[in-house]
Amino acid sequence: MRRANGLSVVAVGAIALLALLVPVIGVADPLAMDIAHRLAPPSASHWLGQDQYGRDVFSRLLWGGRVSLFVALSSSCLAAVCGTVLGLVGGFLGALAELLTVRSMDVVLCFPPLLLALLAVTLLGPGAGTLVPLLAVLFLPGFVRVVYAGVLAVRAQDHVEAMRALGAGRLRIMFRTILPQVAGPVLVQLSLTAASGIVLESGLSFLGLGVVPPSASWGLMIAAGRTTMAQAPLQLLWPCLALSGTILAMNALCDTLRDAVDPSHQAIGAGKAWKLAALLPMRRHADNLALDVRNLTIEIDTAFGPIQPVRDLSLQLDAGQTLAIVGESGSGKSLTGLAIMGLLPHAARPASGAAYVAGQDILRLDEAALRRLRGRTMAMVFQDPLSSLNPVHRIGAQLVEALRAHQRMSSRAARQKAIALLGHVGIADPERRFSAFPHELSGGMRQRAVIAIALANQPLLLVADEPTTALDMTIQAQVLDLLRRIQRQSGLAMVFITHSLPVVAELADLVAVMYAGEVVEQGPVAEIFAQPWHPYTAALLRSAPAEDGSLPEGIAGIVPAPYDLPAGCVFATRCAWRITACETARPKLQHIPPGRFTRCMRWQDLAAQPAATEGRACAS
Numbered sequence: 001m002r003r004a005n006g007l008s009v010v011a012v013g014a015i016a017l018l019a020l021l022v023p024v025i026g027v028a029d030p031l032a033m034d035i036a037h038r039l040a041p042p043s044a045s046h047w048l049g050q051d052q053y054g055r056d057v058f059s060r061l062l063w064g065g066r067v068s069l070f071v072a073l074s075s076s077c078l079a080a081v082c083g084t085v086l087g088l089v090g091g092f093l094g095a096l097a098e099l100l101t102v103r104s105m106d107v108v109l110c111f112p113p114l115l116l117a118l119l120a121v122t123l124l125g126p127g128a129g130t131l132v133p134l135l136a137v138l139f140l141p142g143f144v145r146v147v148y149a150g151v152l153a154v155r156a157q158d159h160v161e162a163m164r165a166l167g168a169g170r171l172r173i174m175f176r177t178i179l180p181q182v183a184g185p186v187l188v189q190l191s192l193t194a195a196s197g198i199v200l201e202s203g204l205s206f207l208g209l210g211v212v213p214p215s216a217s218w219g220l221m222i223a224a225g226r227t228t229m230a231q232a233p234l235q236l237l238w239p240c241l242a243l244s245g246t247i248l249a250m251n252a253l254c255d256t257l258r259d260a261v262d263p264s265h266q267a268i269g270a271g272k273a274w275k276l277a278a279l280l281p282m283r284r285h286a287d288n289l290a291l292d293v294r295n296l297t298i299e300i301d302t303a304f305g306p307i308q309p310v311r312d313l314s315l316q317l318d319a320g321q322t323l324a325i326v327g328e329s330g331s332g333k334s335l336t337g338l339a340i341m342g343l344l345p346h347a348a349r350p351a352s353g354a355a356y357v358a359g360q361d362i363l364r365l366d367e368a369a370l371r372r373l374r375g376r377t378m379a380m381v382f383q384d385p386l387s388s389l390n391p392v393h394r395i396g397a398q399l400v401e402a403l404r405a406h407q408r409m410s411s412r413a414a415r416q417k418a419i420a421l422l423g424h425v426g427i428a429d430p431e432r433r434f435s436a437f438p439h440e441l442s443g444g445m446r447q448r449a450v451i452a453i454a455l456a457n458q459p460l461l462l463v464a465d466e467p468t469t470a471l472d473m474t475i476q477a478q479v480l481d482l483l484r485r486i487q488r489q490s491g492l493a494m495v496f497i498t499h500s501l502p503v504v505a506e507l508a509d510l511v512a513v514m515y516a517g518e519v520v521e522q523g524p525v526a527e528i529f530a531q532p533w534h535p536y537t538a539a540l541l542r543s544a545p546a547e548d549g550s551l552p553e554g555i556a557g558i559v560p561a562p563y564d565l566p567a568g569c570v571f572a573t574r575c576a577w578r579i580t581a582c583e584t585a586r587p588k589l590q591h592i593p594p595g596r597f598t599r600c601m602r603w604q605d606l607a608a609q610p611a612a613t614e615g616r617a618c619a620s
Helices: 002-020 057-093 096-101 105-110 113-124 128-154 158-165 170-206 218-227 234-261 270-279 333-340 367-373 395-406 411-424 430-434 443-454 473-490 501-507 525-530 535-542 580-584 603-607
Strands: 289-302 305-318 322-326 348-357 378-381 461-465 493-497 510-515 518-524 590-592 596-598
Touching: 002 057, 002 234, 057 096, 057 128, 057 170, 057 218, 057 234, 096 128, 105 128, 113 128, 128 170, 170 218, 170 234, 218 234, 289 333, 289 493, 305 333, 305 348, 305 493, 305 510, 305 518, 322 333, 322 501, 333 348, 333 461, 333 493, 378 443, 395 411, 395 430, 395 443, 411 430, 411 443, 443 473, 473 493, 473 501, 493 501, 501 525, 510 525, 510 535, 518 525, 518 535
Parallel strands: 322 493, 322 510, 378 461, 461 493
Antiparallel strands: 289 305, 289 348, 510 518, 518 596, 590 596
């Protein structure tokens, strides 16, 4: 990736430098005609041959590139400056300023570009002097909208309000505080419009609305080559190659600029990847082991410095088992599920550890390899089915797409299997629902459709991130029953992320209790619910509904922020069992055979206590 980025910069730089140095590198006069040798083939004196007037094609190609780049860059820079100012004013000042700057751009968009070009040429005459302001006007709305959207996202942030509180004027806030934050998208837009400018200039010159003959232009050369393509096809080939190569190089430069100015598009470098792979070599696991997460730590760069919302997490899950991950909001449950799927947000990265699914380390795979696994070997069901489904595509089309992405089958076969899957997940009248849009289904039916899509290719592992939270209790029970039934029939392994202890008691075989990014207790559900060995687990159980109808007990305090964790046990500030050592030393996750884990120094004292949570967390 870095090599490709470097090549794009070198390629565009070489093209720009060549165009800049054309007058001094000693090429032939692009206007000198030699009628006696018109359409001559390439030779030692004329490397690319001569055109229909005997002019040197190589010289005209270089001078044409100079004209095209000048027109494209001049118009793009003019549009960037004007559009940035208008977008800043409209986005920050709002109201009337927005109407005059942003909404006025809609008027420009109403004019077809070709019609506007004809009007400009009629009024001002053809030539590069007309093309520059014309293209700038066409590009202006794009810059205004990009900057306006960026300002809307930034203007309400705390640091902008802090500048206001300090008494900074509007101009200072717009150009010193907000502009640097929207400069990245503007730079990317500039490279995009420059590439478009070359194409538009060539197209308008081809139609006779741009550069005036006998000046050199790629558009004019393509137009001339088209008339002589039967006698001399190379006359058409050279300008087309020059135009295509330049556009490809500039498009690659756009991607490079995007990666440079937007860290969210950057992934772990190849160098880091092989170093991590060397520390954590590939392992072969037992066939029955569907998921093996080892010492996973996730890191995010923030204004407070790097934080680790998930630390030293290890999980193992066999085929046919359900592992529930529970904990309060902010404990790292959903981030763990995304890491298992290779779907971490761009700002997050695996700092250490490994996550094996079917023997492959998800954290070390590139995006292409992950795409082959997602939906086939592993799948995910998200919390909100309405957000998970594309609102403009029918349910059946989305299910067929999931099938054909991983299996070779005809459209008819995919349709038949999709309808069968809809029926399998309990959707009544599946043939009619196949053609329904997501908004035409109830919440429970939408979640069933999402489950059908996730299970379409019979994955080995299913990650369900609070899939019943948005549903009422009756539908929730139906969806849970559906998941249990499917698991019994298919033998898939399931990671169920939830904050509902009654759901855990009903569905899971194993449970991992997370707090502030760490697993504090792990083991069989029945054993942990009967006798927790960590104070946080016990507090969670006491906060759950009880079968006898008694009021639940709340947990005092809040989960500490990832950037402000205590020095010792992360639960110490809320724990009634804490001792001095808890506040100074971070406990490690201890393995108590055969299958219990706890991160508490006083677990033996808790184990000696009578079970005080019996009957809780089992009411649904």
